[in-house]
Amino acid sequence: MKVFLMMLVLTAGIAAGSIYDFKVDGLTGGSINFRDFKGKKILVVNTASKCGYTHQYEGLEELYKKYKDKLVIVGFPANNFKSQEPGSNDEIAEFCKKNYGVSFPMAGKVSVQGKDMAPIYKYLIAEAEKKGIKDPIKWNFTKFLLDEKGALIAVFPSKVEPMSEDLLKYLN
Structure with missing residues (x-):
């Protein structure tokens, strides 16, 4: 019964009990579980290819390479801010690889605001609000850092x- 209720919660788009309850589509196929x-810090970032902050892909890749033994970065392309991520998943993957050599996990394109907001972002925003951070996503490249046990520790x-x-x- 408990498993059924958890599945119902996840499919309804309501915040899960833990970041570890999420499994999302990968940018180039497959899934990211x-x-x-578990046991690593997680940095979740909403990304865009045509943004003034797009150069941060370079820093994200550097951060990932330097700390990959204790940190995983997951990028979530989103087109919520001035249509700065208009491409398809394939176009985004090609752009990231060609221009920045991105090797950290990238999820399929999602929405990080509005009625069609991805469930993982509903969860992250709810966790941020518990810490007194209201409306944390104001633009592309907002970063959510979670600790080794999956608890939100900072929003950048x-x-x-x-x-x-x-x-x-x-x-x-």
């Missing part, structure tokens, strides 16, 4: 660069 990331606005001390202090 957050359960696989777009302007915070991936290799900034603000973020690195949680990894060192």
